[in-house]
Amino acid sequence: MRIIGIDPGYAIMGYGIIEKDGNRHSVVDYGVITTDKDTPMPDRLKILYNGLMDVIAEYQPEEAAVEQLYFNTNQTTGIFVGQARGVAILACANNGLGIYEYTPLQIKTAITGYGRAEKKQMQNMVRMYLGLEEIPKPDDAADALAAALCHGRHNAASKRSFIMK
Numbered sequence: 094m095r096i097i098g099i100d101p102g103y104a105i106m107g108y109g110i111i112e113k114d115g116n117r118h119s120v121v122d123y124g125v126i127t128t129d130k131d132t133p134m135p136d137r138l139k140i141l142y143n144g145l146m147d148v149i150a151e152y153q154p155e156e157a158a159v160e161q162l163y164f165n166t167n168q169t170t171g172i173f174v175g176q177a178r179g180v181a182i183l184a185c186a187n188n189g190l191g192i193y194e195y196t197p198l199q200i201k202t203a204i205t206g207y208g209r210a211e212k213k214q215m216q217n218m219v220r221m222y223l224g225l226e227e228i229p230k231p232d233d234a235a236d237a238l239a240a241a242l243c244h245g246r247h248n249a250a251s252k253r254s255f256i257m258k
Contacts, residue, residue, distance in 0.1 A: 095121065097154035097190070097212050098241025099145070100233045101162070101178035104128055106141050107233030110152045111223070113245040120223050121152055122228035123234040132174065145184040156243035157185040160236065161196045197244050200236075215239055 099159055100107035109123040126144035128137035159182060160177050185192050198208040204218045216228040217234045229235040 094156065094245075095152065095154040096156050096158060096241045096244050097149065097185070098158045098160075098229050098237040098239065098244065099181045099185075100160050100236035101174055101181050101238060102215070102233060103137055103141065103173045103177040104130065105231065105233045106145070106147065106177060106181065106245070107235070107237035108148055108153055109234055109238030109241045110148075111228070111241045118222060118242060118245050120225065120229075120238070121183060122148075123229050123238050125231055126178065126214060134176070138176060141177055142143070142180045142184050145181055146188070149184060149188045149190070151202075156191040156193065156244065157181075158195055158240040159185070159191050160200065160240050162196050163197050193244055200239050200243040203246050204239050208237060 096111050096113060098111070099111040103149070104127065106126045107123075109127065110121040111123055112119050123127055126141055126148075128140050132140070143206045147157055159178065162171065166225060182192060199208045201215060202208045204222070205208070205214055212232065215240045219238050223238065229238055
């Protein structure tokens with residue numbers, strides 16, 4: 094099964110595509126879609142949508158793992174990230190992917206066994222699980238791979254879907 098993990102953001106949206114074969118996971122590709130800070134928000138959302146549509150068309154994932162929104166301080170930033178997350182979900186839905194959402198705590202627990210793991214620990218575990226020589230860069234791509242791995246490591250009974258095929 095091919096899974097795309099998405100780390101939503103409006104300046105940088107990370108994506109990571111893995112192939113799951115039984116209990117084995119391997120990297121297909123990972124990267125980011127970026128937008129310029131001087132670009133109007135509607136245009137930024139269009140860039141993110143089109144970029145993600147291109148990635149999905151190229152790699153044909155079957156399921157998507159999208160990180161749930163978490164923010165503490167800046168509500169405006171949270172709203173913009175929420176809009177980018179909506180665009181990511183729309184791109185996946187328009188391609189018929191099964192869409193699953195995971196909190197940062199769920200992702201950290203699935204990858205490290207500890208829900209409060211530090212970013213460096215998460216990145217090292219992603220590198221190890223996927224047999225990579227180096228930690229994936231940038232951080233947004235590593236986070237997207239972690240979301241995909243989280244989904245791949247969950248059994249069918251524990252998956253939380255809000256859009257089913």
